C-alpha cells in the first residue's frame with residue numbers, strides 16, 4: 421500500500437519551504453521533494469528581501485546584510501540616491517537562508533527529500549498519486565519554479581513572459597558604497613529591466629537582466645562600471661542566474677487538488693522582479709487555507725488562490741515603461757526629471773500600495789530628492 425501524506429510540495433525554494441513549515445506547524449503531514457541535492461544548492465536569485473519580509477519571517481542576522489538606500493544611475497552613470505526613513509533592504513547569504521528555511525520546516529515536522537525529481541502524478545477519487553514515489557496526498561503543490569512541471573502535467577497555466585538575469589559574485593570590489601543597492605538603467609545593456617551591484621553577505625553581486633531575446637551580457641556591463649567601481653583585484657567566486665516570470669499572476673492556478681505556488685503561479689512583481697516576499701507570505705497563507713479545508717470544512721483551496729495571491733495590476737502597467745524605455749540619450753534626461761524621481765521613490769519605497777493616494781501625492785507633488 422502506498423504511503424499517504426496530507427500535502428506533497430514539489431520544490432524546496434522560498435515558496436515550498438514557507439508553505440511546508442506552516443503546514444507542519446499546523447499539524448499536517450508534509451513531504452517536500454526537490455531535484456537539488458540540498459537546500460540552497462546553486463541558487464538562481466540575487467536574494468534581496470524587503471524589510472516587511474524580515475519583519476514577518478525573521479532570519480538570523482549572520483545571513484543578512486542591511487542596505488539602507490538605492491543609488492539609481494542614468495545610462496550616462498550620473499546618479500541620485502533614494503531612501504526612506506526607517507526603511508531598508510537586506511541582501512542575504514541565499515544558500516544559508518534556504519538551508520535555514522529547510523531546517524525550520526524539518527523542525528516543525530515536515531520531511532524533505534532531495535535529489536528527487538517530480539515526474540508525474542494522477543488524480544484518483546479524493547487524492548493525488550505520485551507514481552514514481554508511490555505516495556498519495558490530499559493536496560499536491562507545485563512550488564517548482566518558473567517552468568513548473570506540475571503545471572504542465574495538469575494542464576495549468578504556464579509562465580510565458582520572462583526576464584533573464586545573470587549575476588556574478590565577487591570578493592574585493594573597490595570603491596563601493598556598501599550602504600546602497602546600486603541600480604543601473606540602460607536601454608541597451610539591460611533592455612526591459614536594470615543592472616545592479618549589490619553589497620551582499622561576504623560577496624558583491626553584480627548582475628544584469630533583460631528580456632530573454634536580448635541576452636544579458638555581464639562583461640560589457642562590468643566594463644562600463646569600471647569607471648565607478650574598482651574591479652582590478654576582484655576575485656570571481658560564483659555565478660547565479662535564471663528566468664524571472666514577468667507576466668504577473670497566471671490564470672489557471674489549480675486543478676482539483678493540485679495547486680500552484682510562488683514562481684510557478686507567476687507570483688512575482690512584474691516591475692521589480694521581487695518574488696521572495698510574496699513566495700513567503702502566500703506559501704504561509706496557502707498552508708493555513710489547506711489546514712482549514714482539511715480540518716474545519718473551509719473553502720476548497722483551489723477556489724481561494726486568486727484572492728490569496730497578489731494581482732500586480734499597476735506593476736504590470738508600469739512594466740511597459742521598462743519594456744518601452746526610451747533610448748539612452750533620452751533616458752539620461754528623463755531620469756533627472758522630478759516626476760521620474762518621485763516615481764522611482766514610489767516603486768522602491770511605497771510598500772503599502774503602489775499608487776495609493778499617498779503615492780500619487782508624492783508623484784504629482786514631488787519633494788526634492790538628493791542627487792549628484
Ligand SMILES: Cc1cc2nc3c(=O)[nH]c(=O)nc-3n(C[C@H](O)[C@H](O)[C@H](O)COP(=O)(O)OP(=O)(O)OC[C@H]3O[C@@H](n4cnc5c(N)ncnc54)[C@H](O)[C@@H]3O)c2cc1C
Nearest residue numbers: 431433434435455465466467468538565585682683695696
Ligand atoms: C537572477 C534573479 C534574481 C532575482 N533576484 C531577486 C531578488 O533579489 N529579490 C526577490 O525578491 N526576488 C528575486 N528574484 C525572484 C525570486 O528569486 C523568485 O521569485 C523566488 O526564488 C521564487 O521562489 P519559488 O520557491 O517559487 O521558486 P524557486 O526558488 O525557483 O524554487 C523552485 C524549486 O523547485 C525545484 N524543482 C523544479 N522543478 C522540479 C522538479 N521537477 N522536481 C523536483 N524539484 C523541482 C527547484 O530545484 C527549486 O529548488 C530573482 C530571480 C532571478 C532569476
